[in-house]
């Protein structure tokens with residue numbers, strides 16, 4: 001696992017740790033890194049969960065052995081904020097309550113404020129899936145057509161206009177980097193200082209600094225890693241903490257914790 005540091009201001013006021021895509025791996029090395037680096041704030045930009053469907057209906061979070069211990073570990077280090085990735089579309093309020101009782105603030109299309117910093121969480125559009133099918137045991141699954149076409153589902157982004165108008169440094173956790181400028185809600189044009197993403201897993205294979213494939217962006221994706229500048233702020237993408245595409249290996253693409261000095 002790599003520790004990547006981006007210094008985007010010379011006057012250090014805050015060190016942010018960005019982690020994403022745990023996908024229910026242990027995250028022990030990420031926790032060790034954050035203990036050592038002592039961030040002021042931890043941003044968990046979605047996809048703590050592995051799997052897409054609530055196989056143990058109603059107990060999805062509890063059945064994932066590493067998710068809550070990881071969040072408890074984060075919360076013991078610094079104030080921790082979680083946004084909703086595409087693998088969390090099915091979580092109930094009770095399950096999100098488990099994240100909260102592990103010590104993390106859950107930002108499901110909402111924001112909060114801490115010491116002059118405004119921190120929001122834009123949930124994956126998959127959260128808005130509205131059609132389901134039941135399997136033989138009565139467990140709900142999203143319709144396959146919805147999962148395949150989820151790039152056509154709208155995000156719940158109405159609240160961003162009010163978020164943008166808040167005073168203070170504005171950070172938005174948004175699992176999907178493609179929401180920056182490739183599709184709704186086009187975050188690049190909004191007055192947000194920092195958008196923090198994951199999801200692309202570094203593009204799975206990396207050659208000459210370019211990822212090969214990312215969900216939601218296809219082959220040779222534009223947004224898989226690093227810092228991307230917009231007119232009003234920056235997008236920073238974590239390559240993630242796991243390899244959800246197993247058995248396909250990550251090549252020249254180490255997992256990472258990103259530290260941002262603001």
Ligand SMILES: [Fe+2]
Nearest residue numbers: 047085086199
């Ligand atoms: Fe994802």
